[in-house]
Amino acid sequence: MLTPAPLTTADTWLGRDMARRGDWRRTLSGWEVQELMAARATARARTLDRANWTRSDFPLPGLGPEVEGWLEDLDGGRGFLLLRGLPVGELGPEAASDIYWGLGLHMGRAISQNTDGDLLGHVRDTGADPKAYGVRLYRTRAEQDFHTDGADIIGLLCLQGAKSGGTSRIASSAAIFNRLLLERPDLVPALFSAYPFDTQGQHRPGAPAWFSRPICRLAEGRLNLFFIPWYIRESQQHADAPRLSADQEAVLRFIETTANDPDHVLDMDFQPGDIQFLKNASILHKRTAYEDWDDPARKRHLLRLWLVQDGFSAGDAALRQGIRSPA
Secondary structure (H helix, E strand, C coil), X not given: CCCCCCCCCCCCCCHHHHCCCCCCEEECCHHHHHHHHHHHXXXXXXXXXXXXXXXXXXXXXXXHHHHXXXXXXXXXXXXXXXXECCXXXXXXXXXXXXXXXXXXXXXXXXXXXXXXXXXEEEEXXXXXXXXXXXXXXXXXXXXXXXXXXXXXXXXXXXXECCCEECCEEEEEHHHHHHXXXXXXXXXXXXXXXXXEEEXXXXXXXXXXXEEEEECEEEECCEEEECCCHHHHHHHHHCCCCCCCCHHHHHHHHHHHHHHCCCCCCEEECCCCCCEEEEECCCEEEEECCEECCCCHHHCCEEEEEEEECCCCCCCCCCHHHCCCCCC
16 A cells, blocks of 8 residues: 655654643633533532533533634544543542533533443443453553553543643644654554454453444544554454454554553653543553552542534544443
8 A cells, every 4th residue: 555644733742852842731710610610510409410501501601612722622632631620639529520521511522431331431440450350450550551441532520630640641643643654664554454452341242242343544634543552562462353463463563552642641640630632542551550548538530521522623433432232
């Protein structure tokens, strides 16, 4: 196949350059926090069950136009945002969760993150063994290397930070793509080929324990990268799964090595009240290992949203379905 042209979209950036900029950080003002609190009160007056709220139940007349700008930055701009200033200590976890959910209603449509159908996920250590098959690493303290998730927008709200570690790291998928074009153009065919992914035991009875899809797709000049390297490698335990070629294995190593290159990485140390939004198709993310507090009330705890935004470029119809029960 012909080697594609390098990408020049605004989501093509290096972490070393982005670290010098401050436009990706946004602090909520006092009146914006008040509007979010008032919107929560309005929604709860209708029903206490946030799952039944609609966007109109959570009115943001002042902040709404700002949210539209955030969506434009996520899709057509750098592909990520760090929102600061939600007073989770003052609000408490329940009110903070309500506000985060209500804000998400203005960002997109929440989809299931697991086979239990959870729409608001809890990212915290449950004591699970990170080496056990089928254990999702966000439920452990172990490092999660660079990967993508399963929606258009990935949101994280920090309720409690770790004692040490747990740094969020992101990298531009487009910048990694361009580097591969420059340094390893021979791997382009493998980059666009189909890869087997392990289902982590979440397949329907009688169905294969793996599925096949490409990790890289270009649509109207925009990149969509779907990358969970340990799922790909774990597919090789199944005799009926296609074997990875040498070039496919080289692609996985190239993406992992480049994403972890200090020139590409942008670090974010979450503080309570921080909200990170990422465009999944454009941004790879990871989390470093962490040490937690002994006090259960202080343990690291993040809330996660997977949001569908149908107007986003390079979207993925399959991912927009969320994770469904295998039953």
